[in-house]
Amino acid sequence: MVNNCAEPIWVAHSTNVQGPQNVKLTRGAAYTYDVPEGGLSATRFWPKTGCDEGGRNCTTGDSVAPCPAGGCQPPIESKFEATFAPRGSAAQTWYNLSQVDGYTLPFKVVPRGAGAEQGSCITSDCSGLSLAQCPGDEDLGNGQFPAYAHQDLRVRDRNGVVVGCMAPCKKWNYPAPWGLGQPESADPGLHLCCPTPIDPATGQCTAANACMTSDACRNTADPRSVEHTEYVLRMHRMCPTAYSYAYDDAAGLHACSSETSFEVTFCP
Incomplete structure (x- = not known):
């Protein structure tokens, strides 16, 4: 190190x-x-x-x-x-x-x-x-969930200085005051976090069962996919060989x- x-x-x-x-x-x-x-x-x-x-x-x-x-x-x-x-x-x-x-x-x-x-x-x-690239107005639902259309992913210290950036899933599921404290089983969190409470091999890992397979998580044809968030788009430009979301x-x-x-x- x-x-x-x-x-x-x-x-x-x-x-x-x-x-x-x-x-x-x-x-x-x-x-x-x-x-x-x-x-x-x-x-x-x-x-x-x-x-x-x-x-x-x-x-x-x-x-x-x-x-x-x-x-x-x-x-x-x-x-x-x-x-x-x-x-x-x-x-x-x-x-x-x-x-x-x-x-x-x-x-x-x-x-x-x-x-x-x-x-x-x-x-x-x-x-x-760059923390300057952390989205300050992220649409967590990509137009599908207006209540979560304007989310600030920037984390500030006690003086208001930006010291970190929260990923969309973490913004969704982490408790206040940092996050929204919402369950991953509900959209848009389901598509942001891609939980797998059911073994995909059973064939029962579906969005209707609050489960997302790796293929479903990466499906860019789905407008709710985390791939469409500004966070992931910017991460892929800034750091193309890193994980920016699950799967x-x-x-x-x-x-x-x-x-x-x-x-x-x-x-x-």
Whole structure:
């Protein structure tokens, strides 16, 4: 993890990752996390900003417990996620840059070592992420639901400065004061969040049953599809190799060798 931002960041990660939480990185500083030889599944790393020296009481990034007195913040941080295969095995290491919930800082992921820059194991450059491009007047229903036609996805700090951007689904389902606190089972949230409470293999995963298959989620012929939101359209321009919504697999999922490691730079 490398910080090239003007201000310090604190790196947080999922609990299955070895190494300290909330490592403070000043500009130009880096920290390396070791992955066990036997691999590691479903890891997640994200930057926190505006924290105290201990990496708490942050402006962004306090999205998992322990949280500040005011409660957890929405999980909108720019995220790097990976499942590491056992080293030397024929299995693949998978990684993605996730803006499914939103984004904060621009970042870039560069694969290193065996398998780097081969197939889909490519450099993913989200250095173009800009909070200035966060929609301030998003139509969550694409003309189908007038009550949700004018939604501000920008997240501000106590001084009114924009510090993050909420994805359409997160705006829909996250509680107030950040979001609308609405159920994913109801439209337009059904098409924004694409929940799958029913196994698609049963054939019963339909919109009528409050379930969306991956194909239904990606169906651009459906005017309610999240693909039509300004957020997704702008994300695909700013960060074309990242997840901008659930099932954005064609753009966001990358397969690498079990020998591949990664360099993640914030504010590249």
